[in-house]
Amino acid sequence: MSAAxxxxxxxQTPAGVTPELSVVVKALNEEAKIAQCLQSVVDxxxxxxxxxxxxxxxxxxxDRTVEIAASFPVKVVQFEQLxxxxxxxxxxxxxxxxxxxxxxxxxxxxxxxxGFLAAGLAALKxxxxxxxxxxxxxxxxxxxxxxxxxxxxxxxxxxREESVLNGGGLYRREAIEQAGAYAANxxxxxxxxxxxxxRVRAAGWRLRRLAVPAVIHDGHxxxxxxxxxxxxxxxxxxxxGVLIRQALGQPWLGAxxxxxxxxxxxxCWYLLGGLxxxxxxxxxxxxxxxxxxxxxxxWVMASxxxxxxxxxxxxxxxxxxxxxxxxxxxxxxxxxxxxxxLRSPLEPIASRRLYGFDQELGAMGSAQSANPVQAGRADVAxxxxxxxx
Numbered sequence: 001m002s003a004a005x006x007x008x009x010x011x012q013t014p015a016g017v018t019p020e021l022s023v024v025v026k027a028l029n030e031e032a033k034i035a036q037c038l039q040s041v042v043d044x045x046x047x048x049x050x051x052x053x054x055x056x057x058x059x060x061x062x063d064r065t066v067e068i069a070a071s072f073p074v075k076v077v078q079f080e081q082l083x084x085x086x087x088x089x090x091x092x093x094x095x096x097x098x099x100x101x102x103x104x105x106x107x108x109x110x111x112x113x114x115g116f117l118a119a120g121l122a123a124l125k126x127x128x129x130x131x132x133x134x135x136x137x138x139x140x141x142x143x144x145x146x147x148x149x150x151x152x153x154x155x156x157x158x159x160r161e162e163s164v165l166n167g168g169g170l171y172r173r174e175a176i177e178q179a180g181a182y183a184a185n186x187x188x189x190x191x192x193x194x195x196x197x198x199r200v201r202a203a204g205w206r207l208r209r210l211a212v213p214a215v216i217h218d219g220h221x222x223x224x225x226x227x228x229x230x231x232x233x234x235x236x237x238x239x240x241g242v243l244i245r246q247a248l249g250q251p252w253l254g255a256x257x258x259x260x261x262x263x264x265x266x267x268c269w270y271l272l273g274g275l276x277x278x279x280x281x282x283x284x285x286x287x288x289x290x291x292x293x294x295x296x297x298x299w300v301m302a303s304x305x306x307x308x309x310x311x312x313x314x315x316x317x318x319x320x321x322x323x324x325x326x327x328x329x330x331x332x333x334x335x336x337x338x339x340x341x342l343r344s345p346l347e348p349i350a351s352r353r354l355y356g357f358d359q360e361l362g363a364m365g366s367a368q369s370a371n372p373v374q375a376g377r378a379d380v381a382x383x384x385x386x387x388x389x
């Protein structure tokens with residue numbers, strides 16, 4: 001254990017002082033990786049030397065994640081209710097307790113790279129219209145189609161202006177507040193980074209990926225098919241439908257539809273096929289023909305030609321079939337997600353402050369297990385309260 005862990009650091013914010021930076025790390029059963037993640041954050045904050053805080057947002061881990069995190073100079077918060085567990089809720093839980101002018105979101109299986117926080121803060125302070133920045137994400141291993149797509153399509157590894165920030169984003173709190181006053185929609189078990197980016201851009205802010213390595217990501221441990229099955233069982237896949245539903249009537253709806261273009265185009269193609277079948281049933285024989293083919297035959301032929309073109313584009317039958325499978329998977333997930341029960345994203349998430357809040361609650365390192373609302377404390381912060389103060 002490094003000296004930074006044993007003694008904390010000069011970056012820790014004294015009582016009564018608003019931190020310049022909050023680092024929110026969300027985690028669920030990350031005992032094998034959380035120490036390296038938190039150590040990388042603590043080391044960077046020690047060099048950065050600005051008033052800061054680190055908040056571990058734990059989704060009721062059943063391993064030693066919380067125990068390991070408690071050995072670091074960080075604050076640990078945890079869901080009060082297992083039903084609240086989810087990627088979006090995990091981010092929002094950390095944000096509820098964060099007070100910094102700038103907020104950096106990181107996953108517990110990532111390792112922060114030297115120099116990114118300094119570069120990110122400098123960029124945000126230099127450009128008033130810049131709402132958030134990310135850096136280059138390095139995938140340590142590629143084990144499935146999702147990781148392969150991210151690497152091959154350079155989703156998070158090229159410096160440019162961005163529409164969303166994947167792989168850990170550093171945001172100006174003001175931008176988050178203007179984008180709805182919540183960092184992540186608690187109803188989203190996935191797509192939370194995309195949702196935040198689209199809302200921030202719709203509020204008039206710009207996003208950018210800097211030419212600076214930001215994080216190393218270990219990647220998903222499971223195969224493509226195991227991931228798909230797991231996301232369906234957990235409900236994470238349904239977030240695509242929730243994402244559309246939450247964007248209805250909002251200025252970022254177009255951006256959402258663009259991100260889900262392939263499964264939505266698949267739906268439109270089937271609707272066109274249904275329309276062709278309707279014409280064929282209701283029309284006189286031979287009334288609607290082209291090259292001697294009826295509407296349904298033309299649709300089938302166009303489908304076959306389209307698949308042939310997809311094989312050429314994907315450079316093989318197998319990747320083309322995988323794309324078709326994924327488009328249909330996400331289409332079904334969208335339809336299922338449209339009917340998910342929703343709660344207001346501004347509704348505070350009930351939580352427990354476990355460690356590190358001694359400056360506010362006393363008893364350094366002691367667990368606070370009571371429901372914050374029932375205990376009558378302001379443990380569950382209203383989103384955006386820190387800015388409005």
